[in-house]
Amino acid sequence: GVCISQSLKIPREPKLGEFDKVIRRLSENPNARVVILFANEDDIKRxxxxxxxxxxxxxxxxxxxxxxxSKISPILNQEEMAEGAVTILPKRQSIRGFDRYFISRTLDxxxxxxxxxxxxENNFQCKLSRHALKKGSGIKKCTRWWLQTERARPQSLDVFRSNY
Known part of the structure; x- marks a missing residue:
């Protein structure tokens, strides 16, 4: 059987000492040793x-x-902490028909x-609304030319398939 000793949440913007607190809580039951992490790279590292x-x-x-x-950044310079870790990396596969369809999409x-x-806006790093632009942000307004000529980029197309 599987017992869940702790179910902890890392705050969206963790304060100083928050990760020390998580480790203290995880250590309360010395027999509970497996930690399942659903966290971003920076939180894993910390x-x-x-x-x-x-x-x-x-x-x-x-x-x-x-x-x-398969990312190295969460364990860089602390590899000994991750020894024995099991990480999940879903298999990625392109679907040509979907890729063709997706690449053909425009705002029009x-x-x-x-x-x-x-x-x-995220893909082309521009803003559609003039109101969303901030001075000095370096983000440009999506121009009419941009809207007519640009298409969704193929590298945006990751379809994940998990094998059980």
Whole structure:
């Protein structure tokens, strides 16, 4: 059987000492050693640093989500903390028909998708609304030329398939 000793949440903007507190809480039950992490790279790095600071090297067995996967940044210069960790990296696969369809989308032909404008701004690093522009931000307004000629980029197309 599996028992869950702790279910902890890392705050969106953790304060100084927050990760030390998480490690203290995880250490309350010395028999609970497996820690399943659904966290971003920076939080993983800071959690491993806190575990190292608390002399917990080798105590926890970390199971990391795809935000850890094959990335080196969460464990850089603290590899011993991650020894024995299991990380998940879903298999990626392109679907040609979907890729062709997605690449053909523009703001003019994709009005029904309410999220597409936000995707467009992020993908092309421009703003559709003049009101959203901030002085000195370096972000430009999406021009009419831009709207007519640019298309969604292929590198934006990651379709994940998990194998069980």
């Amino acid at each position: 959690l491993l640093q806190a575990a190292k600071k608390a002399n917990q090297t080798g105590h926890f067995i970390w199971v990391g989500s795809d935000s850890w996967g 032909n994709n009005r029904r998708n309410i999220w597409f404008a936000e995707f467009w």
